[in-house]
Amino acid sequence: SQKIEQNSEALNIQEGKTATLTCNYTNYSPAYLQWYRQDPGRGPVFLLLIRENEKEKRKERLKVTFDTTLKQSLFHITASQPADSATYLCAGSTRGGFKTIFGAGTRLFVKA
Amino acid sequence: ETGVTQSPTHLIKTRGQQVTLRCSSQSGHNTVSWYQQALGQGPQFIFQYYREEENGRGNFPPRFSGLQFPNYSSELNVNALELDDSALYLCASSSEDRGNSPLHFGNGTRLTVT
Numbered sequence: 001s002q003k004i005e006q007n008s009e010a011l012n013i014q015e016g017k018t019a020t021l022t023c024n025y026t027n028y029s030p031a032y033l034q035w036y037r038q039d040p041g042r043g044p045v046f047l048l049l050i051r052e053n054e055k056e057k058r059k060e061r062l063k064v065t066f067d068t069t070l071k072q073s074l075f076h077i078t079a080s081q082p083a084d085s086a087t088y089l090c091a092g093s094t095r096g097g098f099k100t101i102f103g104a105g106t107r108l109f110v111k112a
Numbered sequence: 113e114t115g116v117t118q119s120p121t122h123l124i125k126t127r128g129q130q131v132t133l134r135c136s137s138q139s140g141h142n143t144v145s146w147y148q149q150a151l152g153q154g155p156q157f158i159f160q161y162y163r164e165e166e167n168g169r170g171n172f173p174p175r176f177s178g179l180q181f182p183n184y185s186s187e188l189n190v191n192a193l194e195l196d197d198s199a200l201y202l203c204a205s206s207s208e209d210r211g212n213s214p215l216h217f218g219n220g221t222r223l224t225v226t
Contacts, residue, residue: 004154006154030211031211031212032211032212034214034215036215036217041219042219042220043116043202043204043217043218043219043220044155044202044215044217045217046214046215046216049212049214051212089154089155091154091215093211093212094211095210095211095212096210096211097168097210097211098145098160098162098167098168099157099160099168099170100145100157100211100215101157102147102154102155102156102157103154104152104153104154105154
């Protein structure tokens with residue numbers, strides 16, 4: 001079945017460092033990968049979308065990559081801050097598709 | 113710009129009962145998707161409505177049904193509730209029913225089935 005997989009272990013980093021989160025997809029060829037942030041008790045908030053023909057996309061301190069050979073996306077937060085602590089969800093969608101498939105998310109903790 | 117709102121925020125029901133959850137989509141959005149999120153898991157796609165028609169469904173039984181109204185608001189109905197239906201139910205609206213249209217989520221309805 002189509003799957004989006006993220007590292008289930010929490011990621012703990014020091015303030016100011018770069019956080020890197022991994023997303024892999026299997027049995028699936030998404031045309032788009034999306035990243036969302038989710039805080040406890042809240043709905044996910046859209047951060048970035050990258051297309052399969054884009055290698056990299058940036059928005060402020062965020063950078064996302066899309067490697068169709070490795071079937072993987074990496075999500076980077078540079079100069080991380082305690083306020084970046086949250087769960088980050090990776091999601092895949094197809095060109096004409098109606099269904100966006102989500103991974104289970106990775107919890108990020110940024111220590112001051 | 114009004115965001116996605118869901119009601120109620122919390123709900124407790126008994127096994128076998130029926131429940132209706134409501135969602136108002138973001139202004140200008142004609143597509144609504146519903147997701148179920150169990151604790152510690154990612155959102156699981158239930159179905160999507162585009163211009164009042166269901167145009168896609170995930171692996172959920174027929175006792176999960178929905179509606180979309182002319183103003184693009186939506187309802188999720190669940191019949192014959194089971195204990196495993198306990199979860200956060202998320203509604204998301206988007207401007208199109210295509211994969212490159214980001215989802216705008218509400219804060220969900222926390223359903224507990226006892």
